[in-house]
Amino acid sequence: MSSLMRLKNAWIFVALILMFFLSFHLSDVLIENAEKDLEELIEDDTSPKALLTTTTTKIPTTTTLKGAKTPPKVTTKTTTTTTKKPKTTTVKGAKTPPKVTTKTTTTKKPEVVDPNACPLVSPLTKGDIKIDLLPSNKKDKWPPSEDELIKLMPQLSNNVGNIYKGPPKCNCRSKTAVIVPYRARTEHLKFFLFYTHQMLQRQQLCYVIFVVTQDDRETFNKGKLMNAGFVEAKKYGEFDCFIFHDVDLIAMNDKISYTCKDEQVVHYSFAMKQFDFKPLYLGYVGGALGFTKNQFETVNGFSNQYVGRGGEDDDMQRRIRFRQIKVWEPKESFVKYANIPHGKDIGYPQNKLATKLMEKATTRMDTDGLKSLSVKKVTMAKHKTYVEFLVKL
Incomplete structure (x- = not known):
């Protein structure tokens, strides 16, 4: 058990x-x-x-x-x-719907048009100008003095501050500053003022002629004078166009428009009588050259280093090209210039260093020009037909 x-x-x-x-x-x-x-x-x-x-x-x-x-x-x-977002199942062989993109469209504001603006092509221009460049010893009271010029063009006497404000019946489309480097060319200046005033008025422009005089006995420095003229002209008034002009060049047709282009520098005087109305050489930009304010500041103006005759224009051509700005030359056959004959200028010898300076034109352009401009003294004098800047270098 x-x-x-x-x-x-x-x-x-x-x-x-x-x-x-x-x-x-x-x-x-x-x-x-x-x-x-x-x-x-x-x-x-x-x-x-x-x-x-x-x-x-x-x-x-x-x-x-x-x-x-x-x-x-x-x-x-x-x-x-935790609940996940459902996955998108793609059927094999099915086309993927195109991605929808949203385009942002910016509406450009319409340009304000002045109903009282002067026409693009002035009806007052006559075309070819009869140029008489006989020296004063060959013809009495020729070229006309300032007082005689006022008698011939009484509208000049009504200028406020020497700014020609355009025709009375329409508003001028451009305000142009003509800057002329100058020293001891009295007869040339008289010819220049006589013909240029008539042309600019027929074009119905607002304008001032600035004569930039080197007021010392130093060797003539054209580039430095043009830079000084630009700086002083900006202080004087607002301008759409700055034209740097030799005093011994006269336009032979009043349809050569003294206005500027926003995208291009304008070379007016590529066809001169002195050279059979053919370009002096490829890339030549001397004589009369037009810039907007922005364009001239972009290239830092002219070089200040070219003392004596030659080099500053070719240096400028390199600056323009380096900044990738195009040069425009009018294509019309009437674009021609006359040269006033002259002898050798005392104090304006050939610049022997021009070629060497041009070798480094673009490497020094940011430091040599408007930004580095230095002069001893500038004095302004208002004449009846132009404004003068007397510059001591």
């Missing part, structure tokens, strides 16, 4: 141990199944149940038998699932 009881107790003990391990294994299976369910739920983005969800798996309680080893503690797992 006692042995049957012992055997029975042994089977009960074995059964209890089996029940313990079965319950422990069952808890692992339940946890594993719960984790799989959660993973499937996370992967299913389109499921309405895939919203923010908290899943808790409870581990069944197990009974610990006396003398048995305590199984490892199982903790409760909490998983937070």
